[in-house]
Amino acid sequence: MSTATTPPADAAAPVRHPDAPAPGELLGAHYEYCFGCGGGQPHGLHLEARAGEGVSLTAEFTVTAAHQGAPGLAHGGVLATALDETLGSLNWLLRVIAVTGRLETDFVRPVPVDTVLFLEAEVTAVAGRKIYSRATGRIGGPEGPVAVRAEALFIEVKVDHFIDNGRPEEIQAAMADPDQVRRARAFEVNP
Numbered sequence: 001m002s003t004a005t006t007p008p009a010d011a012a013a014p015v016r017h018p019d020a021p022a023p024g025e026l027l028g029a030h031y032e033y034c035f036g037c038g039g040g041q042p043h044g045l046h047l048e049a050r051a052g053e054g055v056s057l058t059a060e061f062t063v064t065a066a067h068q069g070a071p072g073l074a075h076g077g078v079l080a081t082a083l084d085e086t087l088g089s090l091n092w093l094l095r096v097i098a099v100t101g102r103l104e105t106d107f108v109r110p111v112p113v114d115t116v117l118f119l120e121a122e123v124t125a126v127a128g129r130k131i132y133s134r135a136t137g138r139i140g141g142p143e144g145p146v147a148v149r150a151e152a153l154f155i156e157v158k159v160d161h162f163i164d165n166g167r168p169e170e171i172q173a174a175m176a177d178p179d180q181v182r183r184a185r186a187f188e189v190n191p
């Protein structure tokens with residue numbers, strides 16, 4: 001992939017935060033109306049991520065008729081969303097808020113409607129605010145054929161990134177979210 005997603009020689013190995021969810025634990029949604037993971041989006045991906053060892057995780061999402069591009073096949077942008085969401089979830093294991101700076105995607109084979117896409121992702125290196133990660137999506141389960149692959153560069157940001165750029169009504173609603181875990185993911189990571 002490109003040099004932008006290749007860690008520099010002086011990058012450090014990622015460090016799992018001591019309070020990161022235990023391996024096997026579901027991460028849950030970081031925001032109710034997130035198109036990738038939120039329960040409040042009827043046609044969203046409803047992607048479920050589960051912590052792995054180190055700074056890795058697995059995730060699953062089921063391709064529905066609402067996710068089509070070609071007849072009966074997942075839209076490539078939806079598959080990129082699944083990769084983006086999966087890679088973004090890794091940052092919770094570091095306890096860092098970060099946004100996607102660059103996402104490079106290989107589409108290896110088509111993904112039919114009703115497929116469960118099984119994703120594995122890991123952070124490979126950290127250099128200052130830059131977080132390097134990669135992910136693979138397989139058809140049906142961990143032993144299924146590879147359908148998509150991605151390498152990404154996430155950039156650590158302060159919560160101000162969202163407060164300064166988001167719409168006030170959604171910001172207020174997120175701040176008032178009664179779900180403590182989601183609030184923690186939004187606000188307690190880098191005060």
Ligand SMILES: CCCCCCCCCCCCCCCC(=O)SCCNC(=O)CCNC(=O)[C@H](O)C(C)(C)COP(=O)(O)OP(=O)(O)OC[C@H]1O[C@@H](n2cnc3c(N)ncnc32)[C@H](O)[C@@H]1OP(=O)(O)O
Pocket residue numbers: 004030031084085088097098099100101102128129130153155157159162163171174175185186187
């Ligand atoms: C109140 C409610 C709170 C809610 C709390 C929610 C919690 C958590 C939600 C997360 C959401 C998850 C969802 C999935 C993940 C998304 O999809 S996130 C949404 C998609 N991404 C975006 O919208 C990001 C848009 N881009 C930006 O805002 C800015 O470009 C960035 C990424 C913050 C960087 O801007 P910056 O902070 O000014 O940093 P900058 O100095 O330009 O770059 C820093 C370094 O990164 C490098 N870099 C930056 N961009 C790139 C690039 N595209 N390619 C290569 N290198 C780059 C720079 O070259 C620089 O390198 P060094 O010079 O340090 O070596």
